Amino acid sequence: MRPIELRFEVLSLAVINEHRDLEPWYREFNDRAWGPARVCAAVVAQHGAAALARLYPALGRRIHDQADKDFDTVIPAALAEAGLPVELADAAHRSDFDQEMRASTARAQQLVGEDLGTPTIAVDDVAFFGPVLTSIPRGEEALRVFDGVRLLAGCRAFSELKRARAEDLSFA
Structure with missing residues (x-):
């Protein structure tokens, strides 16, 4: 509907x-x-941020929408869906990429501060935790949400919005 540059990076709550x-x-x-x-x-280290943008929703659908918490089956299936080597699932049980994961998480903390979670976004050089949505907005609604986030990012005094979650999460 209009060009928006979007990039996924790893932020680890762990x-x-x-x-x-x-x-x-x-x-x-x-x-x-x-x-x-x-x-x-x-x-990200082996295939770049564009590959993460394919993997992340594939993981989210399985873990959140399908309530599958068996990561040993979820991860290989999500990798396959994203067109990535299924062998990458072995990284789940190794610390080979912890340094990169820690560095990416530290970058988010530098932008937002200690009180952050997922999602953390950066818009127009301003970063913050949120917005937390229960489903993915589409079309005009997605543009309105993005424009609202950009509007808030432009206000130096903006700090936080929050309300109780009214629906279950859905990545559909």
């Missing part, structure tokens, strides 16, 4: 929260998140 005191359920979530984040970092 890295952000690794030394924080967390509730047990959230600690388990973060500990398990190392695997998919490591695979994403491996994909």
Whole structure:
């Protein structure tokens, strides 16, 4: 509908929260998140950011929409869907790409500060955590959301918006 340059980068909640005191359920979530984040970092290192832009939604559909938390099956299936070598799934259980994952996460923290999560976005050289959406807007609605984010990014005083989640997540 109009050209927008979009680039995905790895931001790891596991890295952000690794030394924080967390509730047990959230600690388990973060500990398990190392695997998919490591695979994403491996994909960027070996195939570039465009490949991550294909992999990320394939992972999201399986993990969130289909509620499949078996990462050992989710990751290879998502890699195959994204047209990437399925062997990259092995990176989930290795630390080979942790340095790249930590560096990418650190870049996001430098832009936003310590109080960040996913998604973190940068628009017009301003970065912030959010917007958190329960589904993917399409067409004119997507443009309105993007324009709203750009408008907020242009206001130096903007800090935060938040409300309770009204729907389950959907990547459809």
